[in-house]
Amino acid sequence: xxxxxxxxxxxxxxxxxxxxxxxxxxxxxxxxxxxxxxxxxxxxxxxxxxxxxxxxxxxxxxxxxxxxxxxxxxxxxxxxxxxxxxxxxxxxxxxxxxxxxxxxxxxxxxxxxxxxxxxxxxxxxxxxxxxxxxxxxxxxxxxxxxxxxxxxxxxxxxxxxxxxxxxxxxxxxxxxxxxxxxxxxxxxxxxxxxxxxxxxxxxxxxxxxxxxxxxxxxxxxxxxxxxxxxxxxxxxxxxxxxxxxxxxxxxxxxxxxxxxxxxxxxxxxxxxxxxxxxxxxxxxxxxxxxxxxxxx
Amino acid sequence: xxxxxxxxxxxxxxxxxxxxxxxxxxxxxxxxxxxxxxxxxxxxxxxxxxxxxxxxxxxxxxxxxxxxxxxxxxxxxxxxxxxxxxxxxxxxxxxxxxxxxxxxxxxxxxxxxxxxxxxxxxxxxxxxxxxxxxxxxxxxxxxxxxxxxxxxxxxxxxxxxxxxxxxxxxxxxxxxxxxxxxxxxxxxxxxxxxxxxxxxxxxxxxxxxxxxxxxxxxxxxxxxxxxxxxxxxxxxxxxxxxxxxxxxxxxxxxxxxxxxxxxxxxxxxxxxxxxxxxxxxxxxxxxxxxxxxxxxxxxxxxxxxxxxxxxxx
Numbered sequence: 001x002x003x004x005x006x007x008x009x010x011x012x013x014x015x016x017x018x019x020x021x022x023x024x025x026x027x028x029x030x031x032x033x034x035x036x037x038x039x040x041x042x043x044x045x046x047x048x049x050x051x052x053x054x055x056x057x058x059x060x061x062x063x064x065x066x067x068x069x070x071x072x073x074x075x076x077x078x079x080x081x082x083x084x085x086x087x088x089x090x091x092x093x094x095x096x097x098x099x100x101x102x103x104x105x106x107x108x109x110x111x112x113x114x115x116x117x118x119x120x121x122x123x124x125x126x127x128x129x130x131x132x133x134x135x136x137x138x139x140x141x142x143x144x145x146x147x148x149x150x151x152x153x154x155x156x157x158x159x160x161x162x163x164x165x166x167x168x169x170x171x172x173x174x175x176x177x178x179x180x181x182x183x184x185x186x187x188x189x190x191x192x193x194x195x196x197x198x199x200x201x202x203x204x205x206x207x208x209x210x211x212x213x214x215x216x217x218x219x220x221x222x223x224x225x226x227x228x229x230x231x232x233x234x235x236x237x238x239x240x241x242x243x244x245x246x247x248x249x250x251x252x253x254x255x256x257x258x259x260x261x262x263x264x265x266x267x268x269x270x271x272x273x274x275x276x277x278x279x280x281x282x283x284x285x286x287x288x289x290x291x292x293x294x295x296x
Numbered sequence: 297x298x299x300x301x302x303x304x305x306x307x308x309x310x311x312x313x314x315x316x317x318x319x320x321x322x323x324x325x326x327x328x329x330x331x332x333x334x335x336x337x338x339x340x341x342x343x344x345x346x347x348x349x350x351x352x353x354x355x356x357x358x359x360x361x362x363x364x365x366x367x368x369x370x371x372x373x374x375x376x377x378x379x380x381x382x383x384x385x386x387x388x389x390x391x392x393x394x395x396x397x398x399x400x401x402x403x404x405x406x407x408x409x410x411x412x413x414x415x416x417x418x419x420x421x422x423x424x425x426x427x428x429x430x431x432x433x434x435x436x437x438x439x440x441x442x443x444x445x446x447x448x449x450x451x452x453x454x455x456x457x458x459x460x461x462x463x464x465x466x467x468x469x470x471x472x473x474x475x476x477x478x479x480x481x482x483x484x485x486x487x488x489x490x491x492x493x494x495x496x497x498x499x500x501x502x503x504x505x506x507x508x509x510x511x512x513x514x515x516x517x518x519x520x521x522x523x524x525x526x527x528x529x530x531x532x533x534x535x536x537x538x539x540x541x542x543x544x545x546x547x548x549x550x551x552x553x554x555x556x557x558x559x560x561x562x563x564x565x566x567x568x569x570x571x572x573x574x575x576x577x578x579x580x581x582x583x584x585x586x587x588x589x590x591x592x593x594x595x596x597x598x599x600x601x602x603x604x605x606x607x608x609x
Binding site: 025026027029070071072073074075076078079080081082083099100108109110189190191194197198199201202236264265266267268270291292293294 | 557
């Protein structure tokens with residue numbers, strides 16, 4: 001780990017989480033209770049998350065959904081069977097700027113990826129990564145969680161969190177933001193990487209500063225710190241972040257790695273991911289917690 | 297592979313007797329509100345081939361609505377336009393790729409979305425059930441009008457060919473495509489993917505995933521309000537708008553869609569009034585509805601029905 005991230009974690013440690021946990025009856029069911037959680041991160045900045053606890057005697061395996069690259073905070077990802085909450089503790093966190101954590105800072109999408117990107121010390125993702133680490137720390141304080149079965153599932157932030165924090169036993173990561181960003185952004189005009197192109201088109205003199213900032217966030221730098229089993233969700237063959245493109249990342253990860261190339265089907269890709277997580281957590285009857293339209 | 301879902305599913309969706317009167321009254325109310333369009337250049341997002349603007353206009357209840365507006369740098373004096381409508385949770389995209397295909401493009405952020413949430417912000421989850429017991433104040437009353445007013449914005453633009461307007465979107469954007477094509481006869485071609493907001497009452501029984509699960513949460517918590525909920529959603533169901541569609545339309549659905557059940561897609565397609573309509577069901581696909589393969593179909597469809605564009609080199 002670099003001095004940059006040592007400093008971030010040290011700064012985070014100076015702020016206790018001070019969680020407030022309130023039941024949310026509207027989203028609670030016979031099989032799970034939902035809570036709204038407020039907690040403090042680097043800054044200090046107050047965050048918000050949704051914590052779902054299964055009914056019954058635990059401990060339970062857990063899935064942590066770190067901040068996504070969108071304004072909306074979901075309880076569980078759209079399209080996931082609500083019954084997932086009957087078998088896993090789930091915790092989804094809004095990083096600073098996302099809805100429910102957008103005071104005083106409200107992020108724009110697109111826009112967040114380049115917010116302060118010309119200065120690594122003030123880059124917005126410095127705080128978001130700290131938020132995500134804080135979220136994992138919080139989840140692991142819960143007595144309902146089986147600490148031997150903790151999945152972190154998300155985009156690049158999932159992998160970074162698993163590297164910087166402790167306690168992730170499995171990782172599902174879909175790189176989209178921080179893999180060879182400065183090198184790959186010019187090869188696409190699709191968002192979110194197009195944000196980098198937009199920014200440099202308007203501010204060409206800042207290119208070197210942007211490159212320096214992004215270098216701190218490159219997944220290749222975090223990979224040696226990840227010992228958890230990892231499912232690396234790659235793009236479809238021929239796309240910017242396909243299996244071969246992510247090959248160096250797969251090689252650099254220290255734990256067991258499965259590379260899955262997208263079949264450009266949210267059904268096939270989602271089913272693979274659900275089954276993989278269940279297998280990692282020892283859940284043998286995954287059929288019962290799949291969406292109705294995915295069951296055999 | 298999951299078992300095939302019936303294409304002849306028996307829907308419980310029924311149109312209220314005063315459906316047309318209700319929406320006529322909403323449109324009358326909206327017509328009293330001046331559009332007051334504002335077009336602001338966005339140099340950060342503008343590139344060599346596409347000009348990007350932030351757009352604002354006023355909708356019903358005097359809510360200010362934001363949108364992204366893109367136009368190809370190289371274009372005809374009057375250019376076909378496409379309105380792009382967003383999914384439930386997504387942040388409305390900057391539609392540069394549509395401009396690169398030669399269209400003027402408007403991507404609307406209906407009320408509650410980022411940049412349109414200063415006056416109305418029920419949040420997510422919550423939008424789907426905000427005032428769901430009262431059709432006169434239900435969230436989607438204004439939300440629908442916000443998208444229809446996007447057509448008014450396009451019609452007012454000098455660079456837009458007013459006889460060549462298209463509308464497209466997937467998921468919630470697909471549902472909004474249905475309602476916009478139904479309510480705005482100026483729309484000449486529509487492409488709806490995995491339409492959400494179509495078959496509410498069926499979907500909440502067929503699937504238990506968010507966002508539809510918001511309604512199940514609400515009714516579980518407030519069982520005494522079920523009848524009011526059922527009454528309200530009938531006025532907002534895309535299936536009940538569908539017979540008003542007369543423009544050419546294509547639809548794509550995924551047969552393993554875990555968000556918008558394919559059964560509702562079949563019912564919707566059956567109710568569409570247009571003579572020129574075609575359904576593309578994709579087996580082996582979920583809520584993507586075969587998007588990767590279907591993109592070429594959509595491009596060819598709009599190229600056929602919205603001719604006259606120039607494509608940026």
